[in-house]
Amino acid sequence: MRLNMDCIRAVLLWVEENQKIESIVNGELNQFMSTQIPQHIEEYSAEDVLYSIRQMIYSGLLDARVGTSEIYSIRDITPKGHEFIGGIRSNDNWDKTKAVAKKAGATTLGAVINISSKIVAEIIKSTLMG
DSSP: OOOOHHHHHHHHHHHHHHOOBSOTTTOOBOOEEGGGGGGGOTTSOHHHHHHHHHHHHHTTSEEEEEOGGGOEEEEEEOHHHHHHHHHHSSHHHHHHHHHHHHHHTOOSHHHHHHHHHHHHHHHHHHHHHO
């Protein structure tokens, strides 16, 4: 199955937007079952969303527990996931990231994470030198 980078971005943005602290006392976050998310991200197939979730877990972007039948309980976005989403949240940065990835023929999630990080670093550098 081919990885859909736009779907990965959509899932990360959705989890970030919908994750809330459930208890002030212990600071626990609400958890999402992987099978609940596709109904909220309608522009992609359930298969794409679930595959994206699995790949984000394997890549360290999401913290999750594996249940039965590969149903994941998504507990949190990891620091690596927050760093990635921080770099691709703006459409402009995301479009630049995808353009560089396409030109380089980089189709892996690791490569896209690396590209987005470098794009953000270049933006910061040009802003500081500016």
